Amino acid sequence: MSHSLPASSPIKIAAVVLAGGQGERMGHQDKGLVLYQGVPMVCWTLDRLKPLLDKVVISCNRNFEQYASYGYTLVKDQIGGYQGPLAGVHAAMQQLEGYTHVLVLPCDTPLVDEDVIQCLLQAVRVHTEEIVLLKTDDQPQFLHAVIPLKLTQALGLWLETGERAVYKWYKQFPMYFVEVGAQSPTLKNINTVQDLS
Secondary structure: OOOOOEEEEEOOOOEEEOOOOOOHHHHHOOOHHEOOOEEEEEEEHHHHHHHOOOOOOOOEEEOOHHOOOOOOOEEEOOOOOOHHHHHHHHHHHHOOOOOEEEEEEOOOOOOOOOHHHHHHHHHHHHHOOOOOEEEOOOOEEEEEEEEEEHHHHHHHHHHHOOOOOOHHHHHOOOOOEEEEEEHHHHHHHOOOOOHOO
16 A cells, blocks of 8 residues: 555655753753753754744653743653653654645754745655655754654554654655755754753
């Protein structure tokens, strides 16, 4: 049975911002709420998405009241024990009836800009069947990606087996890479307190 979208199907993209990690390298702080230049990191990404997509979901596993105050739908991992970013992606996918794809962005690249996001959104309109992800030089950026929602069930089954490696799951499906210059500050990753400066 083919899972292809009918040719006439409009592409409808929602987004999930991943803020559900343990923040181990940041003293177990909730990274999405850590201030970067005086603003919670998650807000940088939310502000970029607001003019681009009508549906944005935040994946978080604690501090729900604070995340709820931003006015977006919240999801939390359905599988206990911090199963990594794919658990947050899967929880979001299950809330996106009527959409065809989900744009995945982490909360810890606050400088990600609209141009980079638009590159992903435009690519998926051509490569509708593939997982579309950013690549800097030869380094794939696994959590800057657009995933077809037809893969929701496959991801759920994958997580149930205890697997959690993002690239290992992606590699089972066709992928398309969007190249971004490695020197671009837009993908600066904030992993430690030192990175905040």
